[in-house]
Amino acid sequence: MNYCSHCGNPVTHRIPEGDNRHRYVCDHCNSIHYENPRIVAGTVPVWNGQVLLCRRAIEPRHGYWTLPAGFMENTETTVEAAIRETREEALAEVEVDGLYTMLHVPHIDQVHMFFRARLKDGTFGVGEESLDAQLFPLADIPWQELAFPTIRETLERFVRDTETGEFPLHIGDIRYRMGK
Amino acid sequence: MNYCSHCGNPVTHRIPEGDNRHRYVCDHCNSIHYENPRIVAGTVPVWNGQVLLCRRAIEPRHGYWTLPAGFMENTETTVEAAIRETREEALAEVEVDGLYTMLHVPHIDQVHMFFRARLKDGTFGVGEESLDAQLFPLADIPWQELAFPTIRETLERFVRDTETGEFPLHIGDIRYRMGK
Numbered sequence: 001m002n003y004c005s006h007c008g009n010p011v012t013h014r015i016p017e018g019d020n021r022h023r024y025v026c027d028h029c030n031s032i033h034y035e036n037p038r039i040v041a042g043t044v045p046v047w048n049g050q051v052l053l054c055r056r057a058i059e060p061r062h063g064y065w066t067l068p069a070g071f072m073e074n075t076e077t078t079v080e081a082a083i084r085e086t087r088e089e090a091l092a093e094v095e096v097d098g099l100y101t102m103l104h105v106p107h108i109d110q111v112h113m114f115f116r117a118r119l120k121d122g123t124f125g126v127g128e129e130s131l132d133a134q135l136f137p138l139a140d141i142p143w144q145e146l147a148f149p150t151i152r153e154t155l156e157r158f159v160r161d162t163e164t165g166e167f168p169l170h171i172g173d174i175r176y177r178m179g180k
Numbered sequence: 181m182n183y184c185s186h187c188g189n190p191v192t193h194r195i196p197e198g199d200n201r202h203r204y205v206c207d208h209c210n211s212i213h214y215e216n217p218r219i220v221a222g223t224v225p226v227w228n229g230q231v232l233l234c235r236r237a238i239e240p241r242h243g244y245w246t247l248p249a250g251f252m253e254n255t256e257t258t259v260e261a262a263i264r265e266t267r268e269e270a271l272a273e274v275e276v277d278g279l280y281t282m283l284h285v286p287h288i289d290q291v292h293m294f295f296r297a298r299l300k301d302g303t304f305g306v307g308e309e310s311l312d313a314q315l316f317p318l319a320d321i322p323w324q325e326l327a328f329p330t331i332r333e334t335l336e337r338f339v340r341d342t343e344t345g346e347f348p349l350h351i352g353d354i355r356y357r358m359g360k
């Protein structure tokens with residue numbers, strides 16, 4: 001951030017009076033420009049014991065497999081965002097069950113939330129931001145080609161929990177990036 | 181938003197190519213300025229069966245009672261944000277139990293999350309953004325003087341769930357503002 005989005009003058013990066021964190025501050029119009037973490041919402045879409053993954057057509061991690069997920073937009077709920085992303089990336093309609101993982105990714109200022117979901121009728125396709133979409137039996141998940149740590153963590157838990165049939169909410173922190 | 185925070189030129193509000201939502205777009209440097217919902221994180225701090233509330237010293241809802249809560253900051257987790265807000269507003273150290281309510285407030289682009297928590301040693305005080313802090317027996321919660329709908333919803337559930345001793349996660353939507 002270089003300029004004040006309100007008045008167009010240059011901003012400075014300093015601790016405002018009465019605060020204890022650095023902010024982008026405009027000394028012309030006195031605006032303080034706060035920056036806050038963003039929510040990524042997605043689903044674990046299941047059909048006949050298989051999970052629907054998409055192969056990313058965009059950076060970062062072009063060509064890698066992901067659960068359908070993306071940034072939550074203003075005016076929607078996390079559940080609506082998860083359903084919308086599943087529709088956009090996998091052309092699939094889902095019924096959402098509970099919140100399954102909430103994973104903080106503090107080094108990139110994101111919170112990833114995945115909801116368990118069932119395909120309504122088994123149909124899906126390849127959305128604009130995907131190269132491919134495919135149902136994977138749990139034994140065939142492409143572990144070496146997953147896009148992000150939060151995808152891996154969510155799928156690892158899903159495979160384990162499927163054995164017991166219990167899917168408790170897991171809240172955790174991810175503090176690493178994917179290797180090559 | 182009037183000006184591009186990257187280059188300082190005026191922005192326009194339109195649907196960028198390949199998108200389906202209005203964004204603030206800079207036609208000079210081609211930046212797209214996305215806006216996303218913010219997370220408010222807080223606790224339901226309990227001590228000897230009583231719940232700790234703070235009376236707000238700031239707008240909005242100056243003078244009304246709230247659970248300690250505030251905007252999650254970059255580089256922290258929701259749990260860390262909830263603990264920090266409890267420290268800042270009620271000068272109280274807490275042990276956090278599970279996530280208890282996640283309430284979407286789409287008309288103000290917020291997601292409110294409350295964690296159940298226990299005061300570590302029963303001590304607390306009045307933080308800079310509070311006029312007062314007080315432990316309330318559940319029978320004496322000031323229902324008519326609560327600051328926000330998400331506080332009311334969380335406390336109503338907490339009172340009901342205390343009767344059964346089960347505190348399942350509740351995910352819901354709040355689509356109204358407090359009356360006078």
Ligand SMILES: [Zn+2]
Nearest residue numbers: 004007026029
């Ligand atoms: Zn300004």
Ligand SMILES: [Zn+2]
Nearest residue numbers: 184187206209
């Ligand atoms: Zn620009």
